[in-house]
Amino acid sequence: MxxxxxxxxxxxxxxxxxxxxxxxxxxxxxxxxxxxxxxxxxxxxxxxxxxxxxxxxxxxxxxxxxxxxxxxxxxxxxxxxxxxxxxxxxxxxxVPGPSLAETVAACGPLPSRGVRVLGRMLARALTTVHEAGLVHRDVKPGNVLLTVDGPRLIDFGIAHATEETALTSADMVIGTPGFLAPEQARARPASPASDVFALGCLLAYAATGRPPFGSGAVDALLYRTVHDEPDLDGVPEDTRGLLERCLAKDPDERPTAREVDEALVEETPQDSVDWLPDAVVRLIAERSAAMLALPDIEATAVDAKAEGADGAEGAARAEREPEDAAPTPRADGRRRFLLLGGAALLAAGGGGALWAAQRDDGTPPAAAPPVRRWILGVQADLTGPQKAVGQGQERGVRLAVEQFNSRADKPFTLTLKSVDDRGDATRAAKVARTLAADRDLLAVIGSTGDETTGASLGGYDERQIPQLTASSAQSPYGTSDPRHFLQAVPSYTHLPATAAFSLRAQGARRVGVLIDRGGGMPAWQLGNTMFQNLGVLKIAGEPRVAPRLAEDLTPVIAEMVANKPDAFVFTGTPARAAAVARALAATDFDGPRVLGYPAADKEFLTAAGAAADGWQVFAPYIDPSAAPVRAFARAYRKRYGSAPPYWAAEAYDVARMVITRLTEAGGRPSQQELFDLLLKDEYKGVVRSYTFDKEYRWLESYEIFRYEVKGGRYSYAGKVGL
Structure with missing residues (x-):
């Protein structure tokens, strides 16, 4: 914890x-x-x-x-x-999962098969360690973390290369008493066989809930490790013989880690968690879910120093604006527009106008303060892997700006400045810093994807420029707690609640949830939060995780269907989603099927074929042909000659919200003043209503839109809510 x-x-x-x-x-x-x-x-x-x-x-x-x-x-x-x-x-x-020590303390010993599967996976980890010429030297329950797709061996802090000379003293015992080999207890050099002995102790503990050489004073533990036989009462018979060999006093009589792996190979799990009891799976899921709601970032000495360097509001403004910059005008926007218009006429009048403006003594007047532009920025993937979405969003924002500038009563003229991050995180950080350096930039909308949005946060936040994303739903991002960022879209951790309620309304009582590791953060957050929401609704959820390297998911699908679920959820990549759809179609399963929306693209439809029909998608984007956005769609088609893609209406909505707040400011606001206005009140857009939590800055509205695949296309089924 x-x-x-x-x-x-x-x-x-x-x-x-x-x-x-x-x-x-x-x-x-x-x-x-x-x-x-x-x-x-x-x-x-x-x-x-x-x-x-x-x-x-x-x-x-x-x-x-x-x-x-x-x-x-x-x-x-x-x-x-x-x-x-x-x-x-x-x-x-x-690794957010609990340690084996925590798991056994909270849930009791593992079942027989669980011990064997755990042993096989850890034996493989140790085989890799030993083949790298290393000895771990501290294999113990506290150094094994459990996740839904297997254990992880951690802490190589005292790992030692077999060919190196130890830096520790000759009589120092390395390892944890109760889980170290007799040779280590005698302060002799450890070898790969020492790790195998420790693995035997660990598996005995997993099977019985107690170390094989007891507990108590360190000296007593070391003595029993060297002289006594291990206590293996309660260890299943099918594992006991192997553990006795692992716990032999003579290192030469112990099997190698590879031999332990081979002895347990018939118990290989088919990429599932059925080797773990339900209580352990819940513990792992709870620990993982806790990491999705990270603790507030505590102020540290370094933070305080940085805050102090900025000083008060005046100093912060001085940091954003050069010393020779003119004071920001606070007059009424329309009055400033007329004054600037008059100045332009004088300039157009040539020498006569200039002569008329001179003072009586012939001294020319002081130079007029530089004109501040009103700039709205867009950062998007315009030429990279998500260019269709990025271009649609940039066009949606541009349409909103052009519609505003065409108004006869506009209090200012808005300039749009676009940058292309090409869907690359490194470039996203670079172009964000470049765009943020423009002192006239008031706010920015973007980026298109999760990775580029996270990479760009720091560049805008350090200059206090409000940044809004209309399509990136990750929670949280790489830069912790950005102060001037608004996620104008339901996050991956908020969206599954709507889908879970919908499944309950469709009669689901047992739901299989398959999470594809290849889908990255979106797949994990959507799938894991779905599992949590099912639990809240008293619906049995059966989670499985598909490792990135798993080539064939058919055995996983067969195993899940054998448990008789009445609904099925998949979160991952489009290609894996298509494979899952085909495998599921080959079974007798006929219940509701839900696909995580990041995988719902044309690739899924093409690769899945007829097996795609019937899959439901719960997404935060509205269909561009839906009634609420038809006026936008007509204007978009007239301006650009094609129908808007998904996510374009959302970007248009967010741009109109920013423009509305700018006009309400009563003059040119600072970036902080604009951000406060965005947080202040609800804005009713054409897609959804936008209200942001004042403390956490996330979107409070949960408008989600349901689609169902029919005849090889995504058919819009309308808006759903909690």
């Missing part, structure tokens, strides 16, 4: 925004961090007093090297590290 950051904690480490503490020890602190890519990470930071010790820094450098040499789906991967930094750090992929 997480703890709040303390005031003395850093705000960022190695490009990771720190969100909370995961734990602390004598040598350092482990934080929950979020990288710029949006991925969560466990960031281990060494305390300064140890970083200054050459031997300790060398040991940490060895830890980083060791962890990077392990490449296994059952071991956490290194995502970044800097052992030479002033505060050395190591980041690994964050």
């Amino acid at each position: 997480t703890e709040k950051l303390t005031p003395t904690d850093p705000a960022q480490i190695g490009g990771h925004r720190l969100l909370a503490r995961l734990g602390a020890g004598g040598m350092g602190v482990v934080y929950l961090g979020r990288a710029e890519s949006g991925e969560l990470a466990a960031v281990k930071v060494i305390l300064p007093e140890y970083a200054d010790q050459p031997e300790f820094r060398a040991r940490f450098r060895r830890e980083v090297t060791a962890a990077r040499r392990v490449d296994s789906p059952w071991a956490v991967s290194v995502t970044g590290a800097d052992p030479d930094a002033s505060a050395p750090w190591l980041a690994t992929a964050f």
Whole structure:
């Protein structure tokens, strides 16, 4: 579980925004961090007093090297590290599941098959470790995390290369008493066989709920490990013989990790979680769901220093505007327009007009203050993988701007400035900083996708420019707690509630939920939140996770259908969705089928063929031909010569909302004043009503639109709500 950051904690480490503490020890602190890519990470930071010790820094450098040499789906991967930094750090992929120790304490021992499956997966992880020339040296329940698609071996902090000389003292015991080999208890060098002994202890614990050599004082534990036989009472007979071999006192008599894997290979699960009890699956789901609602970011010393550097509002404005910039006019917008019009006429009058404007003493008047433009920005994927959506959104915003500028009573003229991020996160961050540097930019709408939106947040937020996305639904993003960002679309974690209620209305009482890891964050957030909402509605949910590398999902579908669900949900990629649709069509299942909307595109229809018919999609975008947006669709077709795509009406809506707030400001507002106006009141658009939570800045309205595939196309079925 997480703890709040303390005031003395850093705000960022190695490009990771720190969100909370995961734990602390004598040598350092482990934080929950979020990288710029949006991925969560466990960031281990060494305390300064140890970083200054050459031997300790060398040991940490060895830890980083060791962890990077392990490449296994059952071991956490290194995502970044800097052992030479002033505060050395190591980041690994964050696994939100509970540890095996927590699981057994909360839910009791695992069933017989669960122990065997766990043993096989961990044996494979250790095989990778050993083939990399390493010894883990601390295989224990606390270093094994459980997820819906298998366990993860973590903490290579004391992993040791077999060919290296140890940096620890000769008589130091390395490992955790109760889960280490006799040779380690005698302070002798560990070997791959030592890890196998620890694996045997761990599996005995998983099967019985107690360590095989008991508990108590460290000296007593070490003595029993060296001299006593393990207590294997309660271990299933089909596993006991293998564990006895793993726990042999002589390392040469133990099987290798690969041999343990081969001994358990017949118990391979078919990419499912049926090897875990329901209580454990719920615990994993609850822990994962908790990570979707991350704790508030605590102010730290680094944050406070940065805030102090900005000073009061005047200093913040000075930071945004050069010293030689003219004061922002606060007169009535129409009056300013007439004054500027008069100045333009004088300029057009040539020398005579200039002579007339001179003072009596012949001195020319002071230069007029520079004219401030009213700029609305758009950042979108105009030429990349989502260019159809991005171009439609840019056109929707442009249409709203042109309609406003055509008004005879407009108080100002609005300029649209567009940038193309090409759907690339690196470019998105770059073009955001470039656009944000324009001092006349009032607000920006974009970006198109989740990754580019997350990458662009910092560029706009640091200049206090309001940013609104009409299509990116991720929750949360890579930059934590942006202060001037509004998500004008229901997020992935809000949308599934509507689908769950609809399934209940359709009579669903048992729902299979298949989450495709290949679908990334959208698939996980939609699928996992769907499972949670089903539980709230007292509907039995049966989750499964398809690993990215799984090629054939037919066995998973067959297993899920065998449990007699009356509804089915899939979240993932279009290609995998098509494969699932075909596999499901080959069974006798005839209940409602729901497809996560990111997978609902033309590729799914084409690849699934007739099997696509009947699938329902609950999406935050309205059909462009729907009655509420027909006037927009006609104007779009007249302007651009084609029908608007999905998401164009939403961008048009958001642009009109921003323009409305600008006209209500009574003069040119600052970016902060505009943001406050956007938060203040409800805006009724043509797609939905926009009201934002004042504290969390998310959209409070939940208008969702249902589609059903009929005859090879997505047929619009109207708006649904809670």
